[in-house]
Structure formats: structure tokens, C-alpha cells
Amino acid sequence: MATPSAGRSRVNRGSEQVRERLIESAIAEFAAHGFEGSSGRRIAAEAGAHQSQINYHFSSKNDLWKASLERLLAELDSALASNLAAVDESDARARFSASVQGLVQFAARRPELNRIMMHEGAAPGDRLRWLVDNHMRGRHADLMSAWDALTASDDAAAVDRDVVYHSLVGAASLLYANAPEAVLLGIGPAGRDLVDRHAASVVAMFLKPLNH
Amino acid sequence: MATPSAGRSRVNRGSEQVRERLIESAIAEFAAHGFEGSSGRRIAAEAGAHQSQINYHFSSKNDLWKASLERLLAELDSALASNLAAVDESDARARFSASVQGLVQFAARRPELNRIMMHEGAAPGDRLRWLVDNHMRGRHADLMSAWDALTASDDAAAVDRDVVYHSLVGAASLLYANAPEAVLLGIGPAGRDLVDRHAASVVAMFLKPLNH
DNA sequence: TGTAAGTTTGATCAATTGATACTAGAACTT
């Protein structure tokens, strides 16, 4: 009767698949049209489900949106973690480079997260507050402390501290968040080597060259 | 009877003001919620007008959106032109710096344009195609030829050519396009000096230092 | 002032929205 909670117990073989498909098509729809421009019926149809199943598996359009974002952010975390796994703990430059590379690669592979963030960041509201409180504040703090360390070791380029976060995210992700525009402009489609060149470019923007 | 065209003739004193107010509140609404998430009734109410006046002064929600974008792009052009007016024609570095400064200042003063561009760039469609065909292709080409000149004179930083446009726009505008998010993160509100530091940072990202 | 054009206002249209209620059926446990 009630919405199945995180720990579903018994009959969940096919149900889990519907949940997955709903989240996947919700991610696509929210990224393309924003929350308010997205339709639950379109999301359900794309997932091969009925609109009322959204309210069954999630309790509302809002909760489906939250589930979609938690999925995307978990993917980002795992991508960043695997990119940082092999890097020397004490090498701040290498860790920064690996993080930027991970960010760019993820933005290219999963542009939906940056698209949704750009939709939501454009206006105040409950969803934005939820995003910042539950997910973005920590990421922002992590970047700032990494940046402060780079500044202390004279590895940071001439970029103002207040501006690092959004400049970095913007430089790393707009090409993919706005990929449909880039295609019309004749850029891409983004091959693997373009992404690598892009990551190297972003690193060069924020890190002083080594032998200086 | 028909929608009044650009050259209105007689009774147009108050009408022109309604048109202006509709465009102004449409800009705010489209920037905050995207085209599909925006409501004509909300736009009209904000402008102190009736919903049907949108279809009278513009013939459709789509045409109101186009008028809004032409307004914003005209403002951008005039801001950039005035920023470039006093700069030496032959000094490519100075012209690039002045353009970047103009871009950052405009993004801070009128974040709506970048917000709308980020909404529309996230998915293919008629509006995006109209934007690119009528306004963005030329701007992109202008930046690329400026960049090629900077590359030829060894003034361009180590940024891949395919990536310059979106990296520059992203680095220059995301902080303002997503200002509501930045506020929640404790950045800003953007003072005049922050904008100047931001512009200098972006210039430093894309231009090699002078005496190198 | 009278007439015609321009503009506002209010009503209405079919279509779509998110959510809810209810029935039918499938799957697991005992």
C-alpha cells in the first residue's frame, strides 16, 4: 500500500527494474526540460510504465527528482574516487589534476547532472536548497580546501578564490551540458581525445606550470 | 486586429509600455524556469497585464521568447561595443581582455541571458536552432578568429581550440547564471570588485602572462 | 463631435498536468 521504502522485502524482482527505468528516464527528462518543464507521463512512457507508477514507487514527482539526483551524484562520487585511487595522497597537484580529469570525463559521459544543476541553480527554491544542503556544500568545501593547499604551495594559478568553484565547474562542464548547442556550432561530437585535451586545458587554467 | 508589427503607427503610447513590461517579465520568467516551465499568465501578472495581451502584442509564447532574447542580445552587443570602443584596434591582447571583461560584467549584471542559453542548450529543438542560426554562430566565429590571432602571436594560453568557447563562457558566466546556488554556498552577493577580480582571473586563464 | 483604428478585458476552448482511488492480478510465504 504505502510507497516501498529503501529496504524492500519480498516481491521486488520486476519492481526494482521499473524503479530503475523510471529513474533513468527521469534523469533524461529533467536534464532536457528542467523539473517544471518535465512531465510525469512522458517519463513513465519512456520507461514503459504508467504515470501512476511514479507515485507508487516514489511518492511524488519531487521524490523521483531527488532519487534521480542521488543516483547521478553517487555515480559522480564513484567516478572521482576511482580516479583518485591510484594517486599519491601527498601530491596535491596530482590529486587536483586527477580530480579535474574525473570531473571533465564525468561531465562528458553523464551531462545530465550538470544540466540539472544549471536548471536548478538559476532560481531559488526548495530543490536548490535541498541540493546545496545535502550535496553541494561539502563538495564546495572540499574544493576550497584543496585550493587553499595549492595556494600555500604556490601551485595555484592567478585565479581569485571566490571565483574558483564556478569557473572550474563552468569551464569543465558547459561544453557537455550544452552539447546540443555545441553540435550545432560544429564542435564535437566529443571524442575521447577531445575530452582528454579538454581536461588538460582546464588543469592548465588553474595550475601554475611546474618548472617556473 | 492583427498583431501590431514593428512599425506601429497611431495609438501606441501606452501599448509600447505594455510590450516593454511583458518582455521584461518574460525575461525574468524564462531565465528562472525555462521556456516550458514558464507560464504566460504568470508573465502577464508580473507585468500587470492580462494573459491574452501576450497573444496580442506578440502572436505566441514563442514569439515573446524570441523578442526577449533579441532584447538581451542587443544589450550584450551594446555592452561589448562600448567596452571595445576605447581599445586599440591592433592590440589583440587588449581587445581580448576588454571583451572578456565585458562578458563577465554583463553576465553579472544580466544573468538572464546566460540562464536562458543554458536552459536551451541542454536539449535540441526549434528554439536552440533559432538561437544558434541567428545569433550564436557569428559570435562563436568571432571568438575563434580572435583566438587564432592570439595563438599566432603566441599570446594564447595552453587551451585547446575546440574547447575555448565553452570553457570561456562557462568560466565567465556560471557564477552569475547560478547565483542563487552561489548565495547558498556563501559566495557573494557579487560586489563590483568581485566582478573585476573574476574578469582578471578569466583573462589570466586564457592569456599567457606578458613577460614570459 | 463622430468615426475608425488600436487596445484591453473577460470568457471560453481543448489539452495536459500531478495526484488519488480503486480494481485486477502477480508473487511470495505459510
Added chain:
DNA sequence: AAGTTCTAGTATCAATTGATCAAACTTACA
């Protein structure tokens, strides 16, 4: 096999959407 729980499917709700129409009002010019 019986009984229970979970899931799918259908129908429906009030609210909102963009657009259209016609009537009322306003302004300018003859």
C-alpha cells in the same frame, strides 16, 4: 492450495496551460 502482500493498470479529479473570440473601452484624427 490458501492467504497475504506487492505491483500493474484504469479511471478520474481539480488545476493549469496556450490560444482564440467577441465585446468593451481608449485614443487619435477628420
